[in-house]
Amino acid sequence: MDDDLIDAGDAPRSRYTKLPGTGFFYPDSLDDERAERRARETIEGSEAVVIADGDADGLACAAMIREAYDAALDVAPFEDAIAARLADEADADDDERDEDGESDDDRDDETDPTADAHAESPVGLLSAGPYSIDTALERVDAYADDDIDLFVCDLCPDDYEWIADSLEALADSTDSIRWFDHHQWDDGTAAAVREAGVDLVVGDSDEECTADVTLRSLDHAFDDRWAELATVTRDHDLWIKEDPRSDDLADYSYWAGAEEYAAVIGAYGVDLPETVRSFVEDRRVEKEARIDLAVDRAVTHEVGDWRVAVTYGRCSQNEVAERLREKGADAAVIVKPAGSASIRGSEDFRHAHEVAGKVNGGGHPQAAGCKPDIYDDMLDYAHHWSTEGQACKRVILAAFEAVAEEVEDADAGGDGETGE
Template identity: 90%
Template sequence: MDDDLIDAGDAPRSRYTKLPGKGFFYPDSLDDERAERRARETIEGSEAVVIADGDADGLACAAMVREAYDAALDVAPFEDAIAARLEAGGDENDDADAGDEDADGDETADDDPLADAHAESPVGLLSAGPYSIDTALERVEAYADPGIDLFVCDLCPDDYEWIAEPLEALAESTDTIHWFDHHQWDDATAAAVRDAGVDLVVGDSDEECTADVTLRSLDHAFDDRWTELAAVTRDHDLWIKEDSRSDDLADYSYWAGAEEYAAVIGAYGVDLPETVRSFVEERRVEKEARIDLAVDRAVTHEVGDWRVAVTYGRCSQNEVAEALREAGADAAVIVKPAGSASIRGSEDFRHAHEVAGRVNGGGHPQAAGCKPDIYDDMLDYAHHWSTEGQACKRVILAAFEAVAEEVAADGSDADEAAAAE
């Protein structure tokens, strides 16, 4: 494929935000091979391994584990790399949609001083998502030395069966497995994980982020800056939005690689250095323009008693959802060019995880994600891009309608029961 076709270049924003980032077009076979190699280099010889979501919450947990093991990486080379990016300017039209350094394929230069950063700490870090927990566990099983400590942070499996085999094998070979999270866990899944020998600690998703859970669960005397880091991370992760610094953390974690983010916040906490703040501010120009475009594309639907705003595009979903809520929506759906979607609720809509659960996803009552199983080949994706996610929007709205019917029925049953009393 001609590189120019997947490089935004001088294309108008109204066009390139309808397409996925470059990483989407990187063949899975090559990406899997690279990810396997990096995982092996990360895990082999480590005394502990952290599998964490690649967002600010998950990576804060990884930084805490490294602090507890005195295994943080030197931050200076990362600061030098950030300064070099600022000087070079970079491509503002592209972004790491997956939130980690693997999103856009293997672009690491042979002379990059950070090329081996993932293998340098005795506490290895593997970024994972809710649908790749099993793969991450399998890689730890394959490459870890016997007797390591394993941590899983900010991740919740939809079903125990698909992680059972590697998790149970690791329970036999590791010294300890600690799993820290704050998502909505199914009781049966949580019981099965604990029965496998895992120390599972799940916080209240309305009160804590996983950084809070990790901070109080690790046997280490953390100083005050880590408490502050957890509080500011919570401010964004729970969408409290009372501390402006939380947006800096969330944005930086999205644009930085996992190792970079863990090293920088491990060294500085929430007081990001000037170089990082300059980098974040530079990238926000593009971010804000994408938010405006996604909001302009939104269409509001009446579903039951709810106003559901649905939009499409490569953008920052939380900020788009907030703008749509301010415009009167009870719930917002942001369909992504890569085929996934984010569902965000409000005080009047706390069923996001129920909607997502009907379309191959899950999450919190007010924040969930999914990827409907509707993409069989590239023609389906071509239709997705050219119609701004029409098929994806349709199945998600159908899920909203089904949940609305359930809520209405539950309300009727409750009214009848109250009348009978």
């Protein structure tokens, strides 16, 4: 394929935001080979391994664990790499994070001085997403030495069965497995994970982010900056939005590779250095323009008692959802060119995880994600891009209708019981 076809170049923003980032077009066979190699290099010889969601919350946990093990990486090479990116206008394109939680910025060039950072800490870090927990566990089982400590952070499996074999094998070979999270866990899944020998700690998703859970669960004397990091991370992760620094952390975690983010916040906490702040501000120009486009594309639907705004495009879903809420939406759906979708709620809509659960996803009552099982081949994706996600929107709206009926039935049943 001609690189120009998947490179935004001089194309209008209104066109290239309808397509996935370049990472989507990277063949899975090559991507899998590279991911397998990097995982092996990360895991082999490590005394501990962290499997974490690649967002600010998950990576804050990884930084805390490295601090507890005195295993943080030197931040100076990362700062040099950031400065080089700022100087290179050709590297200004903001590509979307892929479905497994890795960003295209993780594709380090061989000349990058931080290219081998993933293999340098004695606490290895594997960035994963909700759909790749099983793969990450399998890789740890394949490459880790016996008696390591394993941590899983900010991830919740939809079903125990698809992680059972690798988790149970690791329970036999590792010294310990500790799992910190704050998502909505199914009781049966949580019980099965604990029965496998895992120390599972799940915080209240309305009160804590996983960084909070990790900070209080690790037996280490953290100084005050780590508590501040957890607080500011929570401000964004729970969408409290009272501390402007939380947007800096969220944006930076999205645009930086996992090793870079963990190293920088490990060294500086929430007080990001000037080079990082400049990098974030530079990227925000493009980010804001994409938000505006997505908001302009939104169409609002009446579903039961809810106003559901649905839009499409490569954009920052949380900010788009906030704008749509300001326009009167109770819930927002942001369908992405890669085929997945983000569902965001409000005080008047706390069923996002229920909607997502009907279309191959899950999450929190006010923040969830899914990827409907509707893409059989590239023609389906071509239709998805050319119609701005029409089929995906249709099945998600049907899920909203189903949840609305369930809520109505539950309310009616409650009324009936009260009247007897």
